[in-house]
Every structure is written in C-alpha cells, then in structure tokens.
Amino acid sequence: xxxxxxxxxxxxxxxxxxxxxxxxxxxxxxxxxxxxxxxxxxxxxxxxxxxxxxxxxxxxxxxxxxxxxxxxxxxxxxxxxxxxxxxxxxxxxxxxxxxxxxxxxxxxxxxxxxxxxxxxxxxxxxxxxxxxxxxxxxxxxxxxxxxxxxxxxxxxxxxxxxxxxxxxxxxxxxxxxxxxxxxxxxxxxxxxxxxxxxxxxxxxxxxxxxxxxxxxxxxxxxxxxxxxxxxxxxxxxxxxxxxxxxxxxxxxxxxxxxxxxxxxxxxxxxxxxxxxxxxxxxxxxxxxxxxxxxxxxxxxxxxxxxxxxxxxxxxxxxxxxxxxxxxxxxxxxxxxxxxxxxxxxxxxxxxxxxxxxxxxxxxxxxxxxxxxxxxxxxxxxxxxxxxxxxxxxxxxxxxx
Numbered sequence: 001x002x003x004x005x006x007x008x009x010x011x012x013x014x015x016x017x018x019x020x021x022x023x024x025x026x027x028x029x030x031x032x033x034x035x036x037x038x039x040x041x042x043x044x045x046x047x048x049x050x051x052x053x054x055x056x057x058x059x060x061x062x063x064x065x066x067x068x069x070x071x072x073x074x075x076x077x078x079x080x081x082x083x084x085x086x087x088x089x090x091x092x093x094x095x096x097x098x099x100x101x102x103x104x105x106x107x108x109x110x111x112x113x114x115x116x117x118x119x120x121x122x123x124x125x126x127x128x129x130x131x132x133x134x135x136x137x138x139x140x141x142x143x144x145x146x147x148x149x150x151x152x153x154x155x156x157x158x159x160x161x162x163x164x165x166x167x168x169x170x171x172x173x174x175x176x177x178x179x180x181x182x183x184x185x186x187x188x189x190x191x192x193x194x195x196x197x198x199x200x201x202x203x204x205x206x207x208x209x210x211x212x213x214x215x216x217x218x219x220x221x222x223x224x225x226x227x228x229x230x231x232x233x234x235x236x237x238x239x240x241x242x243x244x245x246x247x248x249x250x251x252x253x254x255x256x257x258x259x260x261x262x263x264x265x266x267x268x269x270x271x272x273x274x275x276x277x278x279x280x281x282x283x284x285x286x287x288x289x290x291x292x293x294x295x296x297x298x299x300x301x302x303x304x305x306x307x308x309x310x311x312x313x314x315x316x317x318x319x320x321x322x323x324x325x326x327x328x329x330x331x332x333x334x335x336x337x338x339x340x341x342x343x344x345x346x347x348x349x350x351x352x353x354x355x356x357x358x359x360x361x362x363x364x365x366x367x368x369x370x371x372x373x374x375x376x377x378x379x380x381x382x383x384x385x386x387x388x389x390x391x392x393x394x395x396x397x398x399x400x
Contacts, residue, residue, distance in 0.1 A: 013188075021143070092177070222360075224284075234364075260320050
C-alpha cells in the first residue's frame with residue numbers, strides 16, 4: 001500500500017489531530033462512572049484508591065512523552081504514533097482481563113505510556129506544518145473538536161457498564177485507538193522527511209535539552225502548564241465522587257458532565273477567534289485571572305455555610321464549566337508560546353514540555369484528589385492555590 005502524499009484539507013487535519021488528542025480524554029473520562037464499582041470490587045477497604053486509575057494513567061503519559069518526541073525525530077512522526085497505539089491497545093487488553101487493583105493500575109500506567117505517542121507527536125506534526133499564532137489557531141480548533149469526546153465519554157462509559165460491566169470499557173478503548181490509527185495510516189502524509197530526521201545521540205539530546213531550557217518562555221510555560229494540569233486532574237479525579245456523595249446525583253453525573261464539557265468547548269472556539277487579535281499571552285493571562293476570581297467566589301459560597309442544595313450544586317456546576325473552559329483558553333496558547341523558538345527541535349521540545357508539565361501536574365493533583373472527603377472543599381482550596389501560582393507566573397511571560 002502506497003503511503004499518502006497529498007496534504008489533508010484543514011478541516012480533515014484538525015479532525016484527525018483532535019481524535020489523536022482525544023485518545024487521552026476518552027481513556028480518562030470514560031472511566032469516571034466506573035470508579036465507584038472499581039473501588040467497591042477491587043479495593044473495598046479503601047474505595048478512594050480507585051482514583052489512581054486516573055493518576056497512574058497521567059503518570060505513564062508523562063513518562064512516555066519523554067521518549068515519544070525524540071523517537072519521532074529519529075524514525076518519523078507516523079511510525080512512532082502507530083507503535084504507541086499498539087502499546088496502548090495491548091495494555092487496554094490487560095486492563096480488560098485484570099482481576100486485581102494492582103494489575104489494573106500497572107496496566108493503566110503502561111496504557112498511559114502508549115497514549116503519550118498520539119498526544120505528543122501529534123503536537124509535533126502541527127508544529128511541522130504551522131507556527132506562532134497560526135499554530136495556536138489550529139490548536140484551538142482541534143481543542144474545540146476534542147472537547148466533544150470528554151463530553152460524551154462518561155455517557156459512553158455508563159452505557160458500556162450497564163451493558164457489559166466496567167471491564168468492557170477497555171475494549172472500547174481498543175476500538176477507538178484502532179480507528180484513529182487506521183485514519184492516520186491511510187490519510188496523513190509523513191510531515192518529517194527522512195533528510196530532516198536526527199539520529200538518537202545522547203550528547204545531541206542533552207545539548208538540545210539545554211537549549212530548550214535556556215528559554216525563559218519555555219520554563220515558565222512548563223510551570224504554568226503543570227499548575228493547570230494539576231487543577232484539571234484534581235477536578236477529574238474528584239468530580240464523580242462529589243456528584244455522588246455530596247449531591248446524590250451519581251446516576252445523572254454523565255449527563256451533567258456532558259453538558260458542562262460542551263459549554264466549555266466554546267472557550268476553544270472563542271480562543272480561535274480572539275488569539276489572532278489579542279495574542280497568546282494576553283488571552284491566557286486573562287483566562288487565569290477569571291478562573292481564579294470564580295474559584296475564590298465559589299470558595300466563599302462553600303465557607304459561608306449550609307445553603308440550599310440547588311444553590312450549592314449550581315455553584316459547583318458553574319465552577320467546573322469555567323475550569324474546563326480555562327483549558328481551552330490557555331493550554332493551546334501556552335504550548336504554542338513554548339514551541340515558537342524551538343521549531344528546529346520540535347519533537348524533543350514537545351516531549352520534554354509535555355513530560356515535565358504532566359509529571360509535575362500529577363504530583364500536584366494526587367494529594368488534592370486523595371484529600372477528597374465527600375465535599376468539594378479540598379478540591380476548590382487546592383485549585384485556588386494552583387491558579388494563584390499560575391496567574392503570578394503568567395506575569396513573567398507577559399513582561400517579555
């Protein structure tokens with residue numbers, strides 16, 4: 001079979017990149033309705049440990065991104081994504097067969113390693129073809145399409161659980177990844193020609209890494225992305241439990257999650273319209289300021305004491321929508337800012353930026369998630385701290 005050579009239309013390219021990104025979202029959000037059953041079945045003595053199916057997936061993804069980029073610089077973008085997809089599917093098969101929490105968590109870690117390829121190398125593909133504000137605009141459109149998957153994933157997960165039990169969710173992961181890998185293989189041309197590839201040389205990698213971390217914009221962007229990832233991961237880890245234990249709405253959680261995610265997807269569309277006018281720095285800084293203000297207001301509502309349950313629920317729902325919306329106004333812009341000066345080492349740069357920010361984000365989020373006490377207070381307090389730091393760090397980029 002001949003390799004594709006014709007460049008994809010912008011619409012199809014954005015859709016493909018969004019689906020590759022969505023491997024991660026589907027792998028995480030479809031698990032949320034299953035966490036109570038996983039905790040009750042595999043860890044009845046401490047059901048809160050079920051949150052680690054999210055945390056260890058993130059950790060594996062963070063570690064995997066360290067290798068995916070350099071390998072794609074050496075062997076090409078498509079080969080690495082396809083090999084990563086194979087690892088992801090094998091790990092998902094082990095998860096499907098798992099009968100203990102330890103086996104499940106180990107397989108989720110490996111599954112995260114596999115998911116790192118589509119996540120990281122697809123960003124390098126975008127950087128191969130676009131740069132600067134054009135890259136930020138493409139990323140915004142991709143994020144807008146991508147948001148449909150986390151909106152529908154909990155509903156899909158809930159439906160699969162009802163039909164075939166929570167183990168069957170992992171078969172859906174294999175199907176989703178298989179379709180995206182097939183699309184990539186048949187339609188997307190390789191964006192890194194053989195003459196532009198770099199051999200894997202530890203000395204050269206160390207030199208490139210030193211260059212990468214010599215840019216202040218890269219270092220600050222990694223820090224802010226880590227803080228943002230911490231907020232996102234802590235929210236995802238706690239949200240199902242809050243719906244079920246605080247509001248008694250476990251059954252309707254997937255519907256509310258879908259509604260919130262679809263509303264939040266509008267932030268990515270908004271970013272695609274305003275980033276070309278206002279610039280990446282200003283849009284991201286204003287998004288953090290708004291997110292922090294909303295968090296402090298909701299924190300005051302919580303600390304004010306018992307209120308009507310409907311008021312408390314409306315406040316929490318609105319707050320989560322704003323947190324997810326913040327992602328659409330910040331992460332694409334931060335990635336574009338960090339990648340702008342390092343296009344000549346795009347694969348390594350994408351790997352290191354994603355790896356360090358994800359691992360740091362996991363370290364920040366896991367304590368917040370494990371502090372869950374049946375209320376939203378630990379989550380909102382943790383988010384307030386992380387957002388304050390992100391907004392402060394954002395000022396360092398804006399001064400450049």
